[in-house]
Amino acid sequence: EAGVAQSPRYKIIEKRQSVAFWCNPISGHATLYWYQQILGQGPKLLIQFQNNGVVDDSQLPKDRFSAERLKGVDSTLKIQPAKLEDSAVYLCASSPPGGGFGYTFGSGTRLTVV
Amino acid sequence: GENVEQHPSTLSVQEGDSAVIKCTYSDSASNYFPWYKQELGKGPQLIIDIRSNVGEKKDQRIAVTLNKTAKHFSLHITETQPEDSAVYFCAAPGEGAQKLVFGQGTRLTINP
DSSP, X not given: OOOOEEEOSEEEEOTTOOEEEEEEOOTTOOEEEEEEEOTTSOOEEEEEEETTEEEEOTTXXXXXXXXXXXXXXXXXXXXXXXXXXXXXXXXXXXXXXXXXXXXXXXXXXXXXXO | OOOEEEEOSEEEEETTSOEEEEEEESOXXXXXXXXXXXXXXXXXXXXXXXXXXXXXXXXXXXXXXXXXXXXXXXXXXXXXXXXXXXXXXXXXXXXXXXXXXXXXXXXXXXXX
């Protein structure tokens, strides 16, 4: 089975610019997550979707971050405007329907804000 | 909410020796404890998990033990090999459905 696809792999932007990340989950996986992983730390959940609805976005800095999952498949995460502290790896993960924690992570997008 | 603490942050062992990484959690209601391995440039990959109805689970050279009373769980890797070098993360369920809270990670280095 194909894994979770993410693009781009790397992105360098200047502070105050905008950036978008794309994720294509495993086919049939109803739940999609975006995690932020700052260097040297564990992943931190930003937002969780169930199909195309938001389940949890309590840790998403909504003044600058937004995410959508139209049609319940692909998802995009956007940052506008970016800050230096947004430099991190942004990981997308998906899990199958029916509950449980069978996460599969993508390889992530490494964002550097300069 | 759930808080997961992981120790040590770095661990260096000789090839062939054993490695142990420990995590503590705060929510006594937590019932699922996975371990992930993250290699350079890749996303975390699930390597083993345990549910709260068992105290130990093994998969070849990898084992996880759980002490619910003390609220801690550990990853044990025996007969370590160079390819075991990676960052390892523990996790526990957070508030809400299917949400995981991760530890800070342990960088494991296997010395030949």
